[in-house]
Amino acid sequence: MTTREEEIQRRIELSVTSISKAVFPPTTNHHGTLFGGTALAWLDEVSFITATRFCRKALVTVSSDRIDFKHPIPAGSIVDLVGRVVKVGNSSLKVQVDVYVESMYSDGREHAITGVFSFVAVGEDNRPVAVLPVNGDE
Numbered sequence: 001m002t003t004r005e006e007e008i009q010r011r012i013e014l015s016v017t018s019i020s021k022a023v024f025p026p027t028t029n030h031h032g033t034l035f036g037g038t039a040l041a042w043l044d045e046v047s048f049i050t051a052t053r054f055c056r057k058a059l060v061t062v063s064s065d066r067i068d069f070k071h072p073i074p075a076g077s078i079v080d081l082v083g084r085v086v087k088v089g090n091s092s093l094k095v096q097v098d099v100y101v102e103s104m105y106s107d108g109r110e111h112a113i114t115g116v117f118s119f120v121a122v123g124e125d126n127r128p129v130a131v132l133p134v135n136g137d138e
Contacts, residue, residue: 007132008088015053017046017083022104023075033072034079039099039113040067042081047095047117050083054093055131057121065094065116073101073112080109091128092120 002010021042029035044061051059073079080100087094096116102109123129 017050043115046083
């Protein structure tokens with residue numbers, strides 16, 4: 001029998017999501033850097049996959065709590081988006097997504113963006129449900 005905290009840690013480890021993308025001109029703005037809206041869509045997608053892997057329930061995004069753009073991401077870059085659950089409530093959870101950028105043609109990578117997203121698990125009636133089984137229920 002595992003404790004709730006052990007189960008949360010186990011699920012966090014299993015739900016870490018990493019996706020790599022190439023930044024091509026159709027995803028850039030007039031400065032030749034990744035368009036903020038595209039970055040937000042990628043962040044939301046990774047956070048949703050991470051949250052779904054964590055609880056395997058229907059989820060809705062309720063907020064993007066904070067997005068920090070640390071520096072621009074130029075066209076011709078590779079980005080890695082890494083999502084991890086950082087907080088678990090009864091029916092809600094928070095996922096942090098970190099975006100790292102690297103040149104296609106030289107070594108090294110930098111942390112470019114951090115975003116935090118909140119989700120609520122919902123049942124068929126679209127009302128909140130527990131993100132983890134309660135009292136052994138599935």
